[in-house]
């Protein structure tokens with residue numbers, strides 16, 4: 001079965017066929033940098049990280065772009081409250097984004113464009129819209145004339161007549177200047193004391209929606225394969241992106257529109273404006289980030305998730321199962337007959353079952369059930385080894401299972417490496433008194449977690465083509481008796497010499 005993805009635009013699952021065979025261009029709307037991100041926002045990053053990893057696993061060459069909105073009313077408000085500047089606030093929360101996303105093992109994007117660095121492209125796009133009668137200037141502002149775009153509403157399925165003025169939820173103080181209440185701002189005249197850019201319309205700054213249209217075009221071109229974000233972005237944000245981009249280019253902005261469901265608290269969407277949120281970094285004080293990642297992946301990405309202590313605790317214990325299986329890897333690798341040479345010898349039947357689940361609109365809960373079966377089998381073998389001195393399975397078969405497990409778990413972005421953990425390997429960060437903290441004895445030399453953290457760092461160095469750093473890490477590990485094996489699928493395996 002080919003990969004099928006639910007496309008919000010067509011409202012059905014469709015076979016995935018990228019515009020250029022073998023290549024995928026993907027854009028995901030990122031954070032507005034005025035606060036630490038909450039666990040609802042984290043779902044977006046985890047979900048699209050897995051989509052990206054799976055596409056790579058399928059052999060696609062993926063270019064992944066995620067933006068930062070670093071100019072916005074909310075950032076300006078926060079700057080005022082913190083007696084700071086817009087730039088400082090944005091810098092602070094962008095740095096915080098990377099800290100939290102790294103702990104979630106989110107792969108770094110290929111580019112992180114920022115609105116304030118894309119002003120030329122934004123102004124160019126607005127001007128083109130104006131020239132083609134899709135936009136009009138009004139007293140220093142510029143608005144998009146939604147009635148000019150015949151396809152307006154095609155993504156969200158909303159009819160213009162049904163739309164409410166100011167439906168975006170973002171402050172709309174310019175009602176008098178608009179020709180139609182459904183029109184939206186592309187450019188806003190600067191208010192006294194606000195940051196501004198010079199433009200043909202006077203001093204001002206961009207609206208939110210136009211940023212993404214311009215950044216997609218700057219970074220990825222006029223038509224991309226996948227555009228992603230949370231469900232609430234369908235309208236108005238993505239509807240408006242389509243109106244802006246397609247009016248000018250005459251081409252589809254994105255072939256597949258993917259939207260994840262919400263993380264809810266007491267039946268309501270977790271959100272900053274409603275105030276019912278839990279910051280990801282606060283959660284990590286008590287929960288292992290990988291347990292949370294698993295919590296997210298235990299639901300198919302379009303389904304809602306209830307954020308409850310019970311569900312989190314269940315994820316903690318599930319992660320313990322996977323992590324224990326991972327821990328046995330070191331012992332297995334010491335078995336006589338364990339091949340140290342790189343091999344792509346995976347259990348194809350298991351891989352097929354995993355792929356089949358992922359091909360069905362990234363059905364991670366089913367894919368995870370395949371991974372859990374493997375984990376349980378490996379743990380059984382590990383216990384045999386510990387208690388009987390040898391596993392039940394022949395080493396070759398065991399190695400195949402192990403490699404399959406390690407490869408599949410990596411597609412889901414689950415890793416035993418924990419940057420915050422040093423000498424003792426704390427398996428679970430759990431709420432005190434729930435399941436306790438499990439600590440296991442370290443083998444001599446570098447711990448598994450430390451090795452995997454270094455491998456992760458090397459992976460990042462390789463992604464940014466920093467070959468010197470990548471070699472340095474390989475040599476450092478080699479000098480500590482650790483050999484790295486780069487597999488064709490991009491996974492790096494390791495063993496102690």
Ligand SMILES: Nc1ncnc2c1ncn2[C@@H]1O[C@H](COP(=O)(O)OP(=O)(O)OP(=O)(O)O)[C@@H](O)[C@H]1O
Nearest residue numbers: 040041043229230231261262263269270271272273
């Ligand atoms: N509860 C949630 N579950 C899943 N995704 C979410 C949730 N809340 C926000 N998102 C997604 O996170 C990304 C950033 O959203 P945003 O900054 O608007 O968060 P928010 O909490 O909804 O903020 P606000 O309430 O200020 O609009 C978007 O892709 C959005 O769809």
Ligand SMILES: [Zn+2]
Nearest residue numbers: 029030212237
């Ligand atoms: Zn966007």
